[in-house]
Amino acid sequence: MRASAEDDGQDHAAPPSGGRTGRRGPRPAGSVTISGVAAAAGVSRATVSRVMNGSTSVHPELAARVRAAAERLDYAPSVAARRLALGRTGTIALVVPDLANPLFQSVLRGLSQAAGKAGRQLLVAESNEDPEEEVVLAIEARRNSDGLVLASPRAPDERLRALSDRLAPFVLVYRQVPGLEAPSLSIDNAAAIGEIVAHLTGSGHRRLAYLAGPPGSAGNAERLAALRAAPGLDLTVLPCGSMFDDGYAAAGAVVRSGASAVVGFNDMVASGVLTGLRELEVEVPGDVSVTGFDDIPFARYTTPPLTTVSIPKSELGAQAWERLWALMNGESGGYNVRFQPRLLVRGSTGPARS
Amino acid sequence: MRASAEDDGQDHAAPPSGGRTGRRGPRPAGSVTISGVAAAAGVSRATVSRVMNGSTSVHPELAARVRAAAERLDYAPSVAARRLALGRTGTIALVVPDLANPLFQSVLRGLSQAAGKAGRQLLVAESNEDPEEEVVLAIEARRNSDGLVLASPRAPDERLRALSDRLAPFVLVYRQVPGLEAPSLSIDNAAAIGEIVAHLTGSGHRRLAYLAGPPGSAGNAERLAALRAAPGLDLTVLPCGSMFDDGYAAAGAVVRSGASAVVGFNDMVASGVLTGLRELEVEVPGDVSVTGFDDIPFARYTTPPLTTVSIPKSELGAQAWERLWALMNGESGGYNVRFQPRLLVRGSTGPARS
């Protein structure tokens, strides 16, 4: 599959060669410490520290001398030492179930931008959809940072409540847990489904098929509940998943269900089913209408372009930062915010046949 | 756009309320330190440290007592203190130009998986395509980690060479810099273009249009050079970009160029142009053939499915970890590896008309 041309150095199991820069303790090479600068400038370590942190109570001339010395020696303060002394890391953490999911990618982006702008580093961890792992990772990530943004659609409410003080300050996204004091940013799934259903029934659709998301997903549960609650619908629920291939594989089941409209758990399964249906020579939206969820960038480039609900994904990341920042400053950070999705009618839905 | 229902607590500019847990220095709440455990177990800090790190030279019974005390007090060693004492962070960093790009997302994923498996944290930074920013971020990220994976398609060779010792150990991805001792993982763009051209000319295409990627991108330059080097081609280069919309917008220019086949810089512009062409009622592949690059997950779900070259994207992340790990252990890490892409012929290419 891949030919590695010039590659060579492969796994010298253990290279006990003596060339390891003198194995004596933790030495980040010959980097200068604050003491070095202090000595070079002929002042105390305290003064160097003050200068480096822009304290005003240092004589300008002395400050200049210190800065010159620091410059000359190419001094950069040890991050580790600062962390220890200050008790903060300058880092925030994001834990998500799956980095392949465009939803979480958007949050990652929004957060990365916002945190970057504020000069904070971002730690990212991925749990592979394992709720237990998620919680463990969250704790671990939190210990390496000053605050946490947690997307954990699967972990039980109870568990999150129990761990909440170990995780604080933190913000929950795509999820809301009753009785948790952490702010949460979530999507109003019921409202979104309401809009989709209104749109479809308005075009005469009664028999709907729902391509269900992963079992255990909080978002899926809410969407399903909202569909079930909608009156006058003949609903078939088809187990599906969250990826392209899941949707693609469900095309046959959709046809067999006899539904005139398909509500996809998300845009990916909707795109998948679009392709699957075309291969079965089912016309969209002529024979069957299809809707998605999320409005991923790709949704407008499917054939036909996907009718879906748009959620402010990267806004979520930016907002998460906002809240977290407030929390880290001892402010309130607000409580629960539900974002209202917006229906985007594109080419994949049309009037019901007959 | 979004109505925040239950939100309230908004920007109390400064909350000098007295409830801040006693403002006296860096206090991570009332967490126990190693001294607390030592006292509780009636041993010295050194012994607790030894037990926590699994040193064998502690009497089993004593070790058990220490562990019990640690357990009871819910002790977790301070990450910051360990970092300082050990001189390593347990973290690796990834710097990419753009987290919205599927290519970098895949690397992120592969790296995240591999690093996670090895119990390492992952720091992520994004430069927004600004080469100078990229370099600064890389240095900053590196100072907070033990090693770096750098995707920097734009930064000048010279600059990277100059900074190389400040960044080491590090691995370069999607990029190769002559005279740099860091291992690099890159794509054999020339070979990939070769396969695409062979496929297209084999179907009778002579007049090609290339949808060029962002100017300054190393990958784009290589692909363009390879196209120019191919004999017997009538090539039109159309400035385009790297996103869906760029491709979509280029559809008109493609038609005007009179080309019978379009080579897209990547799958996104190819998908975009696919949609654009359909709207102009140009048949693909009947009138025009289209090829992409990268094989993003979406490529098989376009209409028609996109002919493209597949590159082992997440393999790149995993490999990057492998190399970096070797480097961090003082081993060689290998030199340059060029991955050979594989042509995937799908529905978007066909015989040239006439």
Place this chain on the structure above:
DNA sequence: AGGCGGTGAGTAACCAGTTTCTAACACCGC
């Protein structure tokens, strides 16, 4: 002239671990 307030810089005590060095003790052979 003496007392006083304010300022700038140094001393030393932190932060919370790890690790070297050393002392105490048990066990062994002579």
Place this chain on the structure above:
DNA sequence: GCGGTGTTAGAAACTGGTTACTCACCGCCT
């Protein structure tokens, strides 16, 4: 009974910063 050896565990010295406290010095006011 004594010296040699090996194992444990503690004391103390690190890691590299920050900062509370202290003190010397200066000008000002009475």
